Amino acid sequence: MKTLVASFASEARLVKALPGLRPLGVVETYTPQALEDDRSSILPLVVLVAGLVGAVCGFGMQVYANMIGYPIDIGGRPEFSWPAFVPIAFEIGVLSAVLAGFVGFLVVNRLPRLYDPVDEASLMRGATRDRWCVSIRTEELDRAHTLLRELAADNVEELPA
Amino acid sequence: MTPFDPVALPGSNNPDMTDHVSGIALRANAFGWWRIATVLPAALTSGLIGSILYLFFAGVGIWGIDWPVAWGFAIINYVWWIAIASGGTFISALFFLTRSEWRNSINRIAESMTLFGAACAGIYPILHLGRPWFFYWLFPYPNTMDLWPQFRSPLLWDFFAILTYVTSSVMFWYLGLLPDLATLRDRAPTRGKQVVYGVMALGFRGTSSQWRHYRVLYGVLAAIMAPLVCSVHSIVGLDFAGAATVGWHSTMYPPFFIFGAFLSGFATVLLLIIPMRRLLRLERYITGRHLDVMGRLLLTSSLFVGYAYIMDAFNTYYGGEKAEITMFQEKLFGYYAGIYWATVLFNVLLPQLLWFAAIRLNELVVALVSIGVIVGMWCERFTIVVVSLHRPRLPSAYGLYHATIWDWLTMLGTVGFFVFGILLVVRLIPVISMFEMREILAPRRP
Amino acid sequence: MAAIFSPAANLAAKLGLIGAAGLVLGGMSWWWLWPRTDYVRHNSWFVEQPVPFSHQHHVAGLGIDCRFCHTTVETAGDAGMPPTYTCMTCHSQVWTNAAMLAPVRESLANNTPIPWRRVTDLPDYVYFNHKIHIAKGVGCESCHGTMQDMPLSQKARSLTMGFCLNCHRDPAPNLRPPEAIYDTDWQRTPDTPSPAALAQQYHVGGRTLTDCSICHR
Amino acid sequence: MSPRGALTLFTVLALLSGCDDMTVQPKAGAWSPEATLVTPPQDTVAWGDAALKPPPLTLALLQRGQQRFRIDCTPCHSELGDGNGMVVQRGFPAPPSYHIDRLRQAPTQHFYDVMTDGYGAMYSFAGRVSPPDRWAIAAYIRALQLSQHPPATAVQTSR
Known part of the structure; x- marks a missing residue:
């Protein structure tokens, strides 16, 4: 098993090369901009659920506090004065949604991951500027080299084993 | 420079933009002007710390507040700052949702402004508490007193709103920063910077999975931030409207406050981008188009605010309540009338200059108008807080308010802190969101 | 690289x-x-006192009623700290040479109070009235613990606001018949009126007991 | 001052200021020295301390007397009034029993006066027992005496 890192000069070339590279092994792209990607993400669902749970818990907390925890007459308002509980329920819902979204992002991407073997390739330094990089983990090293040359990769780097 | 400039001048390209913007943050030595510019803000920030220390030692009696005006500079400045902060979120979140391309080059500035504006705002209500060290009593934690905060009060809603807003703004800002931090990590010239930016970037490498989740999450958070910022400033309005005080008890307050937030936020963003595009050589990415759009927005929000002022007067006289009319006359002609008319002049009349395209593109005039608006918004908060309180319903309770040296020190201190924070942002992180600019510079075409 | x-x-x-x-x-x-x-x-803390007074000896050993020393507990907000004169009622004749009691004798001779240190202290922003608690059937033990077992006085309850509220929200279980209020060994017996009956007898209960101004005035 | 120094100072002051939490306020409590050192002016009597005429004899008065007697008197005089209370058993000089002829014949006023002024080794109880309670205790002492020395007629009646 060897890992190759190759860079392309443009997004178009990388996208064109990907179908050919995939059969070689595990392929991952590293790009300065997001590639077109039709796959969906679970994060909106996480955010929605966390927001709803947070809002319901926030509302429940206020109901508990005012009806069971310490019922007290404030300006003659009823104990279950639900319209007054809405703003805080909303704010707590938003807070949990945002936090869940951020934590969820870290979890689904297994971040923080400060070190990754591909970092050993100096090509990767350009992946956040203008190089469209791809890493290929494959058994068929020679075929990969040939294929990359055919697909007009700018540079190819072999990672030390 | 014309209103029809593209959002990035022709000839711009991604590598140049990345090198230029990251180069600013990665400079070995600060700009000469940067060193000079930090002196006064640093001094003012020290003044802020000093005045807070003295406040902790001596209590809120060092301020000018007393009966009947018990909400003085602390609340004025709080509302003023939180309005400025809100303006930044409008630009970064609301205009993200409308897919306005011009927002990509100024949203980092706007969000940073939000962060430091909210930080300045957040200081005040806590200091305003008689015993600031017990501010955590606002939080519903399982305490030995078996007590709960008063959930029916807009003031507590405000605590939650600010807490959520500050946290969400930090998250949104940091999330938006991740790809740029990765760029800085990969371009950092020294080991120290590599490690610091590397840790902050959390290992973002632009893999397909990272980008996929990232784009979705960024959109979702923007969609959450937009209503959040409206709720925050509505609740600030409710802090006032919830009280049966003359002049405050009005359903118009929440939208009125949001109009004000638009106005002061846009003005502050303009005030920041005008010198920045010159000093940091960003004319290529912050163009006439940006100035034009921001000028139009400033003018529009000024008209909104003007409408609110007219409705304020109309409601008072149409409603016909004696105490309201007395207070309003006092606003127009009384002891603090100068501040009211300054409000009208700076917030409504002065921005009318922006009807003219030539003026919208004149950086000096726009900067002056922006400063005028920021001052005018402060005057508006002063009028709302002080004038209403100094003429309560009972004539026996009439009184005046004067700020003390500590009020001024604290206020100027937060201004210094804000500028200091923005200067730090300029020095340490990319002032332009590079990964979003790439979308404009190399649009994805088939 | x-x-x-x-x-x-x-x-x-x-x-x-x-x-x-x-x-x-x-x-x-x-x-x-x-x-x-x-x-x-500060629960179960022993407080250094000028004289190591033992409630165990005086209450459990001698059977002296609480009110012998704390005379105003039924009639005033504070329970009444006994003056030196009260101590000397007996100690003018008993243990007259005990070194332990020297501060008491000095106090009487010089007409200066003995500087007792508070054991059960409430914050100064709390209004507490012994009289009403006694009149409404709350036993000493509910807040002071088993004083008759303490060789040296110590704080027995947390006395947090939560502690106060716990009883103010539902006082009935803590009420005693009038004759049992000072009874250090009292236990609820089958003959004791039910908590609800006691609450009714004392006219205790209701939301006003948890009003802020009940304790913070 | 360096920024770090300022921050430290700020933190320390902020934490210290948390100690001032209003649990101790500069006001006089019931037993602060200022309050206890007040001595009444000469020739004055504390409120409610003026001598009273004996109240009418009722069951309520006797019950009140019994209650107060058991609080203030039993340590020495014992519940029976025989002068052999717990404190006496621990070395206090024994007071005379109530059931001797001298005290049976003494006027009720005598007991009141002894409580007010003290007698022999007995200290004054004026500060602890209010005048109405003194009368109640005196009445109860009379009842005690009666219980140990009932007239023959009463014994007969009760049969």
């Missing part, structure tokens, strides 16, 4: 995150637990 971080950095980052989460959780637990500890509440 080598990578910026070594593989160990990933472990360090994970440990850092776990550590931060632990710190937050630990901080929260500490915040919850710490104010409830006996240490913070």
